[in-house]
């Protein structure tokens with residue numbers, strides 16, 4: 001269980017997250033939704049320890065993460081696919097994937113074969129530089145890099161931005177499969193409603209740094225969509 005209680009976050013004097021509360025159950029597929037600028041990415045960065053929180057509590061399975069380092073997250077089984085992918089453009093696909101193997105959680109120094117079953121194109125392109133891949137291939141690499149550590153929780157920040165429809169479908173199928181077959185918790189920041197509905201079982205809707213509605217995906221009504229998601 002990931003739990004956030006009264007989390008506040010500020011960039012200098014500007015407060016972005018306001019007494020934010022959220023619970024994410026193990027094995028769930030959760031979508032965090034809301035318009036541009038409501039604080040979704042900031043929230044994920046706080047969960048990952050990339051941004052400090054000003055006050056409040058953040059915990060994983062009852063253990064506080066407040067004082068744990070960024071490096072602790074992969075060891076605790078939290079994988080992260082950041083917005084914009086952040087792969088290393090000068091390194092090959094293989095090198096990008098092997099970087100994750102340096103983490104203590106992973107005892108083997110070999111890239112697990114199931115990664116290539118999920119994303120076959122990466123096997124074909126192992127020696128290609130990350131920067132030479134298409135956007136869709138880079139996104140597959142970014143997800144694969146997080147999966148190398150076999151996380152219990154996979155957090156993705158708008159994985160479909162600028163990606164062609166067939167890769168969007170592949171990503172959807174991979175997320176559903178990881179959740180179904182491995183019980184992996186999926187936390188997805190997503191603005192596109194059809195994708196959010198296809199992947200998410202639960203939603204948290206954000207507005208101005210707070211969660212203003214949560215529930216089962218079927219409870220995300222047209223009224224909520226019109227009020228808080230439509231542009």
Ligand SMILES: Nc1ncnc2c1ncn2[C@@H]1O[C@H](COP(=O)(O)OP(=O)(O)OP(=O)(O)O)[C@@H](O)[C@H]1O
Nearest residue numbers: 011014016034035036037038039040041042043083
């Ligand atoms: N490094 C920063 N310094 C100051 N303000 C920031 C910084 N990063 C983000 N912000 C501000 O924090 C607010 C929330 O941004 P955030 O990226 O978390 O929103 P978001 O909901 O993820 O939006 P998007 O969908 O556009 O990514 C925005 O007003 C943004 O301008």
